[in-house]
Amino acid sequence: PDVSDDALVERLDDWLLPFLAGDASFAAIKPATLSSALMALVPHDLQRKVDTLAPTHFDAPSGSHVPIRYDGEWPVLSIRVQELFGLDRHPSIANGTVSLTLELLSPAQRPIQMTRDLPGFWRGSWADVRADMRGRYPKHVWPENPLLAAATSRAKPRGT
Structure with a gap:
C-alpha cells in the first residue's frame, strides 16, 4: 500500500x-x-512474512523472550550475557541474512559490550569481561568456556 x-x-x-x-x-x-x-x-500474507523476517522478539537459549529494537541502522538485541551461554552462532533475522547487533548486558542490565560477532566475542574479549564481571557480580555464573555452560536468566542455578 x-x-x-x-x-x-x-x-x-x-x-x-x-x-x-x-x-x-x-x-x-x-x-x-x-x-x-x-x-x-499491509495484506495478511505480507504481515506474516514481516513477522517471520523481522520478529519483534528473540527467543534466548535461557528461555527468555527478549525484544528486538529496530530504531537504528541495525536491529539491536539488548540481553544479559548469561542468557546467551551455549550459543555458538551469532543471532540473526531475515533468514540469517541480517545479524543482530548484540548489546551484552551485565546482571544489573548495564551495557558491557556491543558485538556483531558472538563467537568472536566468546573466543576473544570474553576472558577480560569475565575477569571484570566476576569481581563485580560474584553471585552470578562466569564460566571460563561459555559455550559449554547452560544459559540462565538467574543469578546462580538452583541447588548451588
Whole structure:
C-alpha cells in the first residue's frame, strides 16, 4: 500500500481512526496503536512474512523472550550475557541474512559490550569481561568456556 506521508494524511480517517479509543490528541496516541494501524494496511500474507523476517522478539537459549529494537541502522538485541551461554552462532533475522547487533548486558542490565560477532566475542574479549564481571557480580555464573555452560536468566542455578 501507499504509505507515503501524503497518502497516509489523506486517508487518516480510514486507517487510523478505527484504532483510536478516545485519544484526544496525536500526543496521546501510543506507538503500539500507530504500529497496529499501519500494519493493518499491509495484506495478511505480507504481515506474516514481516513477522517471520523481522520478529519483534528473540527467543534466548535461557528461555527468555527478549525484544528486538529496530530504531537504528541495525536491529539491536539488548540481553544479559548469561542468557546467551551455549550459543555458538551469532543471532540473526531475515533468514540469517541480517545479524543482530548484540548489546551484552551485565546482571544489573548495564551495557558491557556491543558485538556483531558472538563467537568472536566468546573466543576473544570474553576472558577480560569475565575477569571484570566476576569481581563485580560474584553471585552470578562466569564460566571460563561459555559455550559449554547452560544459559540462565538467574543469578546462580538452583541447588548451588
